[in-house]
Amino acid sequence: MMWVTPEGARPADQLELDDLPLGTMHRRYIKLGEDGIGLSLRVPVLIARGGKPGPVFxxxxxxxxxxxxxxxxxxxxxxDLKVEKVKGTLVAVIVANVPGLLLHQRVFNDxxxxxxxxxxRADGNCSQVYAYNLLHRIVNRFDYMIxxxxxxxxxxxxxxxxxxxxDEKIAHMAKTLQPQIVLNSPAPIQTLRGQAIELGIPSITLEMCNPSRIQKDVVRMSLLGVKNLLRSLKVLPGALNKSNQVSIFCSDSEWLYTSKGGFLETLPSVATVVEEGEIIARLRNIFGDVIQEYKAPYSGIIIGRSVNPIAQTGARIVHLGRITHKHD
Ligand SMILES: [Zn+2]
Structure with missing residues (x-):
């Protein structure tokens, strides 16, 4: 039975690409499980099957x-896509964690x-089955992943x-996308990126700034980068855009944590360079006295920072990257 779904999206049990005619666009709801009243848990997927054969991105x-x-x-x-000009296939899982999105939360609904x-795991608990099916019904078809x-x-x-x-292919992806910072970070095996790499799929994670909102400038800059990467792989036609952005490369990074509880103020903005010994945060007690100042333990760049002032002992302060070099 074929259900009628909004905006022409068709339900499917897995990502099928081989039968799709070249030069066509498709919408799918792909099933990853069932909820407690037997309705399918489905993720929305966009497919652009290009006019010429090529990799699945x-x-x-x-x-x-x-x-x-x-x-x-x-x-x-x-x-913006002209599908007949695409070489290969673009597949986008628009929302991977549908239950979490509907609950406005980071985690899955378990x-x-x-x-x-x-x-x-195919026979695991709720989140394990969902992750397994995301990997085996969709992601394992990819040749590259972001x-x-x-x-x-x-x-x-x-x-x-x-x-x-x-990894040469992965490094190429990261450099071509030209973000503010590229952090060398081998993927933990429990992550989607780690498992995609296990399946032989060169993969990167793009961290697009802040949660729970849409940042138009971040979306625009990221899209320029993703298009550049697709051009470099010949999936999209055209020459690479030289952006004005100079990426800063980090060999590794550390989170710094508070040593006691209090009211936390972090000083540097994200993507700014700090010198060793520079004061990066102040902790006050609830009466307003400064009880601790935190200094950068090494020179580096602020990859991320806390914006939550209520700091228990061990609260995150800043994510500090060790700079190797700049690249443009
Ligand atoms: Zn995340």
């Missing part, structure tokens, strides 16, 4: 349900962080990429 957004900037990026990428349960995220609740990020820079 996958984009995934909102694996954390409150990380929204990736959604309008996908909308705009597909809206309270688990989906990006910590990969590869999941996973779109933002900072977590109570924090803000720069526009930065996490990528294993020892």
């Amino acid at each position: 996958g984009i995934v957004a909102a694996l954390h349900g409150n990380e929204l900037n990736g959604i309008p990026l996908i909308h705009r990428l597909f809206r 309270g688990e962080d989906l990006n910590r349960v990969f590869p999941g 996973d779109l995220h933002t900072a977590s609740f109570g924090r803000v990020n720069s526009l930065y990429i996490r990528a294993n820079m020892d």
Whole structure:
């Protein structure tokens, strides 16, 4: 039985690409499980089957349900697309964590962080089955993948990429996208990026600044970068755009944490360079006295920072990257 779904999207049990005619666009609701009243849990997917054969390039957004900037990026990428000019296939999972998105929360509806349960299990608990099916019904068809995220609740990020820079193909993806910062970061095996790489799919994570909102300038800059990457892989036609942005490369990074509880003020903005010994945060007691100042333990760049002033002992202060070099 074929259900009628909004805006011409058709239900499907998995991502099928081979039967789609070249030069066509499609909308799918792909099933990853069933809810407690037997209705299908489906994720919305856009497909652009290009006019010429080529790689399958996958984009995934909102694996954390409150990380929204990736959604309008996908909308705009597909809206502007001339599908007959595409070489290969573009597939976008517009919302990966549908239950989380509908609850306006980061985690899945069983309270688990989906990006910590990969590869999941076919016979596992709710989040494990969902992750397993996302991987095996959709993502394993990809030849490349970008996973779109933002900072977590109570924090803000720069526009930065996490990528294993020892891998030549992955490093190329990260450099071509030209974010503010490229952080060398081998992917943990419990993440979608880690599992995609296990499947032989070169993958990067693009951190698109802040959670729970749409930032138009961030979406615009990220879209320019994604299009550049697609041009460099010949999926989209045309020459690479030289953006004005100079990416800063970091070999690694650390989060700094508070040593006691209090009212936290972080000083540097994201994507700014700080010198070793520079004061980066002040902690006050609830009566307003400064009880601790925090200094940068090494020179680096602020990748992300806390914006939540209520700091328990061990609260995050800033995410500080060690700079290797600049690249334009
Ligand atoms: Zn995330």
